[in-house]
Amino acid sequence: MPETPAKETRASEVTRLTNAVTSDVSTGDLRGSTQPAGQVPLIFETGETGRANRYFPNGRSLEEFLPAHVLRGALPLPDNSELEVVRHFTKLSQRTFSIDTGFYPLGSCTMKYNPKVNDAMANLPGFRDLHPFAPDELAQGALAVMYDLQSYLAELFGMAQFSLNPAAGAHAELAALLIAKAHFAKRGTSKERTTVIVPDTAHGTNPASAAMVGYKVVSLKSDARGRVGVEDLRAVLGPDTAVCMMTNPNTLGLFEDRIHEIAAAVHEAGGLMYYDGANANALMGNARPGDMGFDLMHLNLHKTFSIPHGGGGAGHGPVGVAEHLVEFLPTPVVTRRTGGEQPAYALDFERPASIGPMRSFWSNFAHAVRALTYILANGGEGLGEISRLAVLNANYLRVKLRDVLEIPYDEVCRHEFVASAQPLKRATGVRALDIAKALLDRGFHAPTIYFPLLVPECLMIEPTETESKETLDAFAATLRAIVEAARTDPESVTEAPVRTLVGRLDETRAARQPNLRWS
Numbered sequence: 001m002p003e004t005p006a007k008e009t010r011a012s013e014v015t016r017l018t019n020a021v022t023s024d025v026s027t028g029d030l031r032g033s034t035q036p037a038g039q040v041p042l043i044f045e046t047g048e049t050g051r052a053n054r055y056f057p058n059g060r061s062l063e064e065f066l067p068a069h070v071l072r073g074a075l076p077l078p079d080n081s082e083l084e085v086v087r088h089f090t091k092l093s094q095r096t097f098s099i100d101t102g103f104y105p106l107g108s109c110t111m112k113y114n115p116k117v118n119d120a121m122a123n124l125p126g127f128r129d130l131h132p133f134a135p136d137e138l139a140q141g142a143l144a145v146m147y148d149l150q151s152y153l154a155e156l157f158g159m160a161q162f163s164l165n166p167a168a169g170a171h172a173e174l175a176a177l178l179i180a181k182a183h184f185a186k187r188g189t190s191k192e193r194t195t196v197i198v199p200d201t202a203h204g205t206n207p208a209s210a211a212m213v214g215y216k217v218v219s220l221k222s223d224a225r226g227r228v229g230v231e232d233l234r235a236v237l238g239p240d241t242a243v244c245m246m247t248n249p250n251t252l253g254l255f256e257d258r259i260h261e262i263a264a265a266v267h268e269a270g271g272l273m274y275y276d277g278a279n280a281n282a283l284m285g286n287a288r289p290g291d292m293g294f295d296l297m298h299l300n301l302h303k304t305f306s307i308p309h310g311g312g313g314a315g316h317g318p319v320g321v322a323e324h325l326v327e328f329l330p331t332p333v334v335t336r337r338t339g340g341e342q343p344a345y346a347l348d349f350e351r352p353a354s355i356g357p358m359r360s361f362w363s364n365f366a367h368a369v370r371a372l373t374y375i376l377a378n379g380g381e382g383l384g385e386i387s388r389l390a391v392l393n394a395n396y397l398r399v400k401l402r403d404v405l406e407i408p409y410d411e412v413c414r415h416e417f418v419a420s421a422q423p424l425k426r427a428t429g430v431r432a433l434d435i436a437k438a439l440l441d442r443g444f445h446a447p448t449i450y451f452p453l454l455v456p457e458c459l460m461i462e463p464t465e466t467e468s469k470e471t472l473d474a475f476a477a478t479l480r481a482i483v484e485a486a487r488t489d490p491e492s493v494t495e496a497p498v499r500t501l502v503g504r505l506d507e508t509r510a511a512r513q514p515n516l517r518w519s
Contacts, residue, residue, distance in 0.1 A: 039501065040088070040091050040092060040095065040501070042518055043078050043080065043085070043088050044076070044078050044518050045078075046078060046080060046084060046088070047078040047079045047080035047081075047084060048079060049079050050079065051079050051080060051081050051084075052079045052080060052081060052082075053081055053082045095501060097445055099111055099112070099113055099114060099309075100113075102443060102444065102445060103444055103445065103463075103467060103471050103474075103475060104445045105397075105444070105445070105447045105461045105462060105463055105475060106445065106446075106447055106448055106462060107251070107253075107416045107418070107447055107448040107451075107459075107460025107461055107462045108203065108247075108251050108278050108279060108416065108448060108451075108460060108462065109278075109303060109309070109448065109462070110278075110279075110281045110300075110303035110304065110309075110415070110462060110464055111309055111445075111462075111464065112281070112303075112306055112464040112465065112466045113306065113464075113466040114306050114307065114308050114309075114370075115306060115373075115374065115377070117373060117377060118306065118307065118369075118370035118371075118373045118374055119370070121369050121370065121373040122366040122367075122369040122370050122373075124369075126141055126142075127141070127142060127145075127365070127366070127369050128366075130142055130365075132361050132362070132365075136343050136345065136346045136347060137343045140343055140344060140345055142365060143334050143343075143345035143346065143347070144344075144345055145365075145368055145369055145372055146164055146334040146345075146362070146363060146365070146368055147334040147335075147336055147345055148372055149162075149164065149318075149368050149371055149372045149375070150162045150163070150164060150318070150333070150334060152372070152375050153299060153318055153320060154320060156284060156285065156288070156375075156383070157277075157280070157288050157289050157290060157297060157299070157320060158288030158289055158290020158291045158292075158294075159289070159290050159297060159320035159321060159322060160290075160320075160321060160322050160323040160325075160326050161320065161321060161326045161329060161333065162318045162319065162320040162321075162329075163175075163318065163319050163320075163329040163330045163331075163332075163333050164316070164318050164334075164362070164363035164368055165319075165330040165331065165332065165357055165358050165359060165362065165363060166298070166316075166317040166318065166319050166330065166358045166359070167314065167315060167316070167317060167358070167359050167364060168300070168302075168314075168315030168316065168317045169205070169276075169277070169278065169298055169299075169300040169302075169303075169315065169317040170205040170208070170209060170317070171315075171317050171358060171359070172298030172299075172317030172318065172319040172358075173205060173206065173209035173245075173274075173276065173298055173317075174209050174212060174213065174358070175298070175319045175330050175355065175358050176274055176296040176297070176298055176319050176321075177196070177209055177210060177212075177213045177215065177243065177274075178213055178330075178355045179296060179319070179321060179325055179328040179329070179330075179355055180193075180242055180243050180272050180274070180296065181213060181214075181242075182328040182353065182355050183272065183324075183325055183328060184242060186353065189270075192239055192240060193239075193240060193241065193242035193270070193271070194215060194216055194240050194242065195215060195216045195217070195218050195238075195240045195241055195242060196210035196215040196216070196217055196218065196242055196243045196244070196245060197218045197220055197233070197236060197237070197241065197243070197244040197245070197266075197271075198210065198217055198218070198219055198220065198245050199219075199220045199221075199222060199228050199245075199246060199250065200219060200220065200221055200222055200452060200453065200454050201222050201226065201227070201228075201247065201250035201251050201252055201254075201452055201454070202245055202246055202247045202250065202251070202276060203247045203251065203276040203278045203279075204251075204451060206245040206247075206276060207219070209245075210243070210245065215242060215243070218236050220232060220233060220236060221454075222250075222252075222454060225254070225409075226250070226252045226254050226408075226409045227250065227254055227256050227257070227258070228246070228256055228258070228262055230258055230261045230262060230265060233262060233265055233266075234265055237265060237266065237268075237269040237271070238269060239269070239270065241266065241269045241270065241271040242271055242272065243271055243272045243273075243274050243296075244262070244266045244271055244272075244273055244274065245274045245276060246259075246262070246273070246274070246275060246276065246294075247275075247276040247278055247279055248275065248279070248283075248289070248292065249279050249282050249283070249413075249414035249415065249416075250279070251279070251416075251418075251451065251452045251460065252409055252413075252417070252418050252452060252455070253279075253282075253394060253409075253413035253414050253415060253416040253417040253418065253460075253462075254409060254411070254413060254414070255282075255414055259292045259293065260292065260293060262293075263292060263293025263294065264293065266293075267293065272295040272296060272325075273292075273293055273294045273295050273296070274294065274295070274296045274297065275289040275292075275294035275296065275297035275298075276297070276298065277289075277297055277298050277299040277300055277303075277304065278300055278303065279414070279415060279416070280299055280300075280303070280304045281303055281304045281386070281387060281390055281415055281464070281465075282387055282390060282391060282414035282415035282416075283387055283414070284304055284383050284384070284386065284387045285380060285381070285383035285384030285385075285386070285387055286384050286387050286388065290322060294322075295321065295322045295324070295325060296319070296320070296321050296322070296325065297319070297320045297321075298317050298318065298319045298320070299317065299318050299320070300315065300316075300317060301315070301316040301317070301318065301367055301368075301370075301371045302315050302316065302367075305370070305371040305374050305375070306370070306371075306374045307367045307370045307371055307374075308370075314364045314367065315364070315367075316363065316364045316367040316368065316371070327351065327352075327353040327354070328353055328354060328355055329351070329354060329355075330354060330355050330356060330357055330358045331348065331349045331351055331354045331356060331357050332347035332348055332349050332357070332362055333347075333348050333351070334346070334347060334348070334362075335347075335348045347362060386465050387415070387465070389465035390414075390415040390462075390463075390464055390465040391413075391414050391415055392465075393463040393464065393465060393467060393472060394413050394414065394415050394416050394417055394461070394462065394463055395412060395413060395417075396463075396469075396472060397417070397461060397463055397472055397475070397476060398410070398413055398417040398461075400472070400473075400476045401419060401461075401476055401479060401480075404476070404479055404480050404483050405419040405420060405421060405424070405459065405479070405483065406419065406420040406421075406422060406423050407419055407420075408420050408455055415462055415464070416460060416461060416462035417460075417461055418452070418455050418458055418459070418460050418461075419458075419459045419461060420432075420455050420456060420457050420458055420459070421435055421457040421459065422456045422457040424457075424483060424486055424487075425457050427487070428486045428487055428490045429490055429494070430486035430490050430493050430494060431457055432449045432450060432457040432458060432459050433449060433450075434486070434493045434494050434496065435459065435479070435482055435483075435486075435493070436449050436459070437496040437497050437504060438482045438485075438493045438496040438497070439478065439479075439482065440496070440497040440500055441496050441497040441498060441499045441500065442478045442481075442482075444475055444478060447459050447460055447461045447462070448460040448462075463475075
């Protein structure tokens with residue numbers, strides 16, 4: 001039966017919008033295409049004996065270095081020319097989804113564009129080639145970068161001081177909780193302060209970090225508004241309360257509008273307030289955790305400050321504190337001296353109350369350069385505008401999708417919002433997981449799914465400030481098309497993806513019995 005004109009119009013709209021932001025490439029990357037992508041053979045399946053380029057004579061026999069019984073009888077390495085190897089790995093790199101090639105609507109992870117000027121600055125020879133053990137007097141430029149970054153972060157977020165030592169966000173959470181322990185130990189109350197309160201809308205690593213340092217985790221359910229209820233909080237506060245860990249805005253994308261009452265209640269009970277900076281991209285330059293009453297916080301520079309995110313590379317998680325906790329910061333902290341003949345900047349290790357270093361060396365320095373570049377390039381007003389645009393984009397998508405998926409908390413959000421596929425699942429059997437996989441076939445990375453846990457069949461969507469209206473329209477049109485397909489031909493969605501290099505996996509078996517070996 002031919003399609004109706006309405007269906008033809010909708011299909012052409014989806015094609016037009018998708019093709020506006022995705023395109024075919026010669027390697028068979030057919031995002032937006034209706035044809036399955038060609039397979040890339042394994043490097044072991046290509047080449048021929050004698051084909052490899054041999055620019056140098058063979059070296060000495062391995063048996064001159066190791067006894068024969070510990071050597072392999074044969075190592076089945078492929079024999080490829082240099083050109084074949086280059087083409088093979090270039091094609092694989094072009095199959096990798098990246099922020100440079102596509103849209104990541106990845107809730108709570110802020111997968112924003114990484115400006116190339118950041119990399120240019122991090123690759124300046126004076127930064128790139130500096131030895132990590134260089135004495136302070138020969139590393140003044142690098143120490144100035146670290147000092148300025150610490151200072152700007154403290155100003156932006158209302159903290160007294162930051163340490164750049166932690167390697168990533170969860171690592172900084174651990175540092176913050178160790179600081180809390182040191183604080184209570186100095187007051188002689190560490191044995192009494194044994195619990196950490198974690199709302200169900202907090203960032204997912206919070207309970208694990210608290211448990212790692214020996215705290216008992218008390219989970220706090222959200223109220224009907226998707227926020228922390230002050231009365232519910234008071235019911236679990238007591239002389240055993242050490243820390244209340246909060247993400248604001250929370251993982252529903254909602255700002256905790258009673259945060260001053262929450263902070264006052266925790267402080268009245270003798271506890272500390274900890275701010276998880278996972279969602280700081282929503283308020284940078286517009287609101288400060290320190291002004292809300294938070295005593296401790298961390299930042300994910302790979303989220304808010306645009307350094308590379310994921311791919312197995314290094315992260316960076318500065319930890320900040322209010323004035324009464326500065327003495328406990330992990331070492332080293334970069335200090336600035338005034339007057340005298342000594343170098344202006346120095347790494348300060350002589351902090352008797354410090355929790356000590358969280359890792360080897362001083363920080364992920366190249367990322368400090370990138371983050372400082374981002375701050376200086378945008379300036380204070382520009383950083384505030386970034387957050388306002390992130391909020392605008394999220395609300396644009398929320399309104400555009402409210403008739404496509406259920407929006408459980410359909411009010412003005414911050415940088416992200418939560419949708420639910422629960423009604424669609426009841427009507428068609430199509431789940432949030434199926435929608436996520438169908439998006440892969442259409443050239444979009446999937447959003448975060450099934451988190452936070454309080455929303456069934458949850459999709460957490462965060463567009464960030466760096467995506468254009470055309471990209472957001474294409475994403476919304478694609479989601480609409482997937483939901484329509486779920487209602488008319490659910491198997492076309494539940495069998496996705498069919499155009500990616502690897503089809504649908506058994507997630508449970510893939511996690512427990514991964515097959516990573518070629519034979």
